[in-house]
Amino acid sequence: MDKYTLTGQPSLRLLSDQQIKLIHDKALAVLQTSGVKFESEEALDILQENGAEVNFETKVAKFNPQMVDEAIKKAPSTLQLYSRDGEPAAELGGNNVHFDPGSSLIRFMESDGKTVRSSESKDLVQISRVNDSLDNIALQSTAVVCYDVPKSIGDSYRLYLCLKNSPKPVITGAFSVPGVRHMREMLAAVVGGYENLKEKPVAIFDICPSPPLKWTHISSQNIIDCARYGLPLETVSMPMPGAATPVTLAGSIVVHTAETLSGVVLAQCINPGTPVVYGGAPVHFDMHYGTTPLSAVEATMIAAGYAQMGKYFGMPTHTYAALSDSKVTDMQAGMETAMSGVIAQLAGINMISGAGGLDFVSSFSIEKLVIDNEICGSALRLNRGIDCSPESLAVDLINELGPGGNYLETEHTFKWFKKEPYIPSPVIDRRERGSWEAQGSKDIFQRAREKVAEIKENHYPKMLDDARQARLDSVTGEIMKELGIEKLPQGPH
Amino acid sequence: MDKNELLNKMKTAVLEGEIEDGEGLAKEALSAGLDPLECIEQGFVAGINEVGDLYEQGDMFLPELVAAAEVMKEALNVLEPELQKSQQSRDIHGRVLIGSVANDIHDIGKDIVASMLTASGFDVTNLGIDVPTETFISKARELTPDIMGLSALLTTTMPEQQKVVEALEEEGLKDKIKVMVGGAPVDKQWASKIKADGFAENAVEAVKVAKGLVGK
Numbered sequence: 001m002d003k004y005t006l007t008g009q010p011s012l013r014l015l016s017d018q019q020i021k022l023i024h025d026k027a028l029a030v031l032q033t034s035g036v037k038f039e040s041e042e043a044l045d046i047l048q049e050n051g052a053e054v055n056f057e058t059k060v061a062k063f064n065p066q067m068v069d070e071a072i073k074k075a076p077s078t079l080q081l082y083s084r085d086g087e088p089a090a091e092l093g094g095n096n097v098h099f100d101p102g103s104s105l106i107r108f109m110e111s112d113g114k115t116v117r118s119s120e121s122k123d124l125v126q127i128s129r130v131n132d133s134l135d136n137i138a139l140q141s142t143a144v145v146c147y148d149v150p151k152s153i154g155d156s157y158r159l160y161l162c163l164k165n166s167p168k169p170v171i172t173g174a175f176s177v178p179g180v181r182h183m184r185e186m187l188a189a190v191v192g193g194y195e196n197l198k199e200k201p202v203a204i205f206d207i208c209p210s211p212p213l214k215w216t217h218i219s220s221q222n223i224i225d226c227a228r229y230g231l232p233l234e235t236v237s238m239p240m241p242g243a244a245t246p247v248t249l250a251g252s253i254v255v256h257t258a259e260t261l262s263g264v265v266l267a268q269c270i271n272p273g274t275p276v277v278y279g280g281a282p283v284h285f286d287m288h289y290g291t292t293p294l295s296a297v298e299a300t301m302i303a304a305g306y307a308q309m310g311k312y313f314g315m316p317t318h319t320y321a322a323l324s325d326s327k328v329t330d331m332q333a334g335m336e337t338a339m340s341g342v343i344a345q346l347a348g349i350n351m352i353s354g355a356g357g358l359d360f361v362s363s364f365s366i367e368k369l370v371i372d373n374e375i376c377g378s379a380l381r382l383n384r385g386i387d388c389s390p391e392s393l394a395v396d397l398i399n400e401l402g403p404g405g406n407y408l409e410t411e412h413t414f415k416w417f418k419k420e421p422y423i424p425s426p427v428i429d430r431r432e433r434g435s436w437e438a439q440g441s442k443d444i445f446q447r448a449r450e451k452v453a454e455i456k457e458n459h460y461p462k463m464l465d466d467a468r469q470a471r472l473d474s475v476t477g478e479i480m481k482e483l484g485i486e487k488l489p490q491g492p493h
Numbered sequence: 494m495d496k497n498e499l500l501n502k503m504k505t506a507v508l509e510g511e512i513e514d515g516e517g518l519a520k521e522a523l524s525a526g527l528d529p530l531e532c533i534e535q536g537f538v539a540g541i542n543e544v545g546d547l548y549e550q551g552d553m554f555l556p557e558l559v560a561a562a563e564v565m566k567e568a569l570n571v572l573e574p575e576l577q578k579s580q581q582s583r584d585i586h587g588r589v590l591i592g593s594v595a596n597d598i599h600d601i602g603k604d605i606v607a608s609m610l611t612a613s614g615f616d617v618t619n620l621g622i623d624v625p626t627e628t629f630i631s632k633a634r635e636l637t638p639d640i641m642g643l644s645a646l647l648t649t650t651m652p653e654q655q656k657v658v659e660a661l662e663e664e665g666l667k668d669k670i671k672v673m674v675g676g677a678p679v680d681k682q683w684a685s686k687i688k689a690d691g692f693a694e695n696a697v698e699a700v701k702v703a704k705g706l707v708g709k
Binding site: 106151288289 | 548551554555556598602648649677695
């Protein structure tokens with residue numbers, strides 16, 4: 001993909017070509033005038049060495065346009081992700097769209113669809129295993145915080161559980177200083193070394209700046225570590241209109257662009273060619289409750305806008321969408337998840353995080369994950385568009401059958417009927433009324449609950465072979481020793 | 494303009510967030526020989542109270558609370574020195590120490606609470622963000638507040654609220670200082686669990702709870 005390109009723009013274009021260039025200009029102006037704060041002396045040193053104007057007292061780095069331009073040019077345009085077992089799993093680039101469950105939720109919703117409690121490691125195991133069976137969700141994530149696990153190993157232990165329970169690539173993140181280093185060891189143990197890991201990345205590290213225009217010590221350290229190790233990172237800038245960014249969508253996009261580019265620059269300064277996914281988690285800031293709905297249409301619009309900027313810069317993009325702020329899996333949940341998911345898909349966002357999420361991305365429901373899988377399926381079908389090849393146009397067949405022809409019996413229908421549409425699971429009801437009543441008049445949540453039970457009983461994710469499992473266990477054991485931890489709820493000790 | 498008209502204008506200025514009018518009307522009132530205390534209580538504070546009611550009804554929003562508190566602040570800047578001159582003082586409900594707990598850098602909600610408390614007649618010291626427990630304690634000794642307000646927006650920083658309460662107990666300060674807690678993950682259950690004296694979900698409720706704690 002070219003740099004500074006207007007040819008890779010997606011179906012949904014909220015920003016015109018001129019507006020894209022205008023926002024680019026304005027973001028550069030912000031980077032030069034206000035600058036960005038990095039609460040890390042090491043990050044500031046690196047930036048200064050590479051040409052930024054750094055004030056070590058205020059910890060603010062100001063960037064000149066050339067420095068930013070160089071970084072944009074060095075950042076790769078696509079990112080190919082692999083399964084834990086070395087198979088190509090998802091290519092982030094162009095207008096390819098992939099979905100993954102939201103990350104770091106703090107509560108787990110039980111199968112009654114009502115009861116929520118603090119999430120635990122056993123929940124992450126279930127999520128990883130059920131997610132493994134869902135065809136429309138290409139990746140897994142460190143979906144929930146595990147409150148039954150010591151904080152010091154809280155980030156890396158989640159990766160351990162994900163790697164153990166499903167081969168799908170993982171969206172992860174560190175919230176401790178040694179987190180990235182520890183997780184790199186786990187990944188290397190599973191793929192057979194650091195070089196293999198660089199060549200065939202299995203995980204992306206989410207790193208969040210603090211709006212507006214600031215990177216904390218840990219987030220700066222995460223960028224430094226990921227870049228040094230050659231691990232893909234995903235900047236997740238979170239515009240909060242009217243609270244931490246301008247209340248106007250355009251203003252929020254300017255701040256997002258400046259924050260994100262500052263992270264891209266730091267990464268490329270350390271290691272040119274570090275894969276960076278241009279991501280975010282925009283919200284609407286509710287002016288009555290002070291809450292932050294992620295699925296408000298305005299939030300998704302910000303995502304669609306900043307994604308155009310990312311595509312203009314020739315980088316893979318990400319956002320949080322296909323989730324809901326409702327407390328339960330009700331119509332609001334369906335509506336918000338579907339709307340935000342489809343808008344994000346039309347905006348060509350390569351990685352869409354959120355499936356399974358409720359209540360301002362704080363409660364995770366496996367039943368909702370299974371329902372969201374259907375939304376993702378429809379969105380992915382939409383992304384495939386309409387095939388107008390001669391075979392699909394089927395003109396010969398139309399002429400052959402003529403007026404009143406019966407298509408059901410044809411070879412063409414037999415050949416195409418399964419691959420043309422997206423065929424949902426029984427979670428989506430298409431029975432006629434009598435049959436639906438005979439089955440118990442179930443609503444979508446009940447059907448999802450049954451589906452989850454069925455998956456738990458019948459689906460067996462591919463496990464790691466003994467040798468790799470042993471290496472992963474051994475590495476994790478080392479980390480436990482380093483942190484002075486003797487026992488963990490799901491092993492290895 | 495007669496007294497009632499002016500007082501009404503003050504109330505309106507607060508309701509409409511007309512920050513310049515805060516200063517302007519206060520000065521006009523003084524030249525007209527009005528009693529500064531009456532202006533504060535019957536004019537501007539009347540506005541703040543109505544803003545609080547409208548907010549609770551869902552007819553006013555956070556930016557309007559912030560603007561209202563700003564109008565109040567401008568008016569007080571002009572009127573308070575006058576009160577001191579005539580050796581009167583505003584009926585201060587109590588002294589409040591407020592801050593975001595250790596490792597928590599969120600401040601938007603806390604600052605709105607601080608503004609509304611000031612506007613409603615409390616003497617507020619805002620310690621800012623990421624305030625270590627030791628600082629809360631040393632400031633408490635120094636300033637002898639009636640209420641300590643602790644804000645936490647992350648489930649990972651909420652436990653610091655408990656630490657502060659425990660530190661106050663250890664230092665023998667807990668019976669003199671009432672503790673209020675707030676922030677998105679904080680609820681009534683948590684507040685009871687950590688033996689806080691009060692909890693509020695928003696700035697307007699915080700003012701009510703604070704008044705209750707000082708017996709107003």
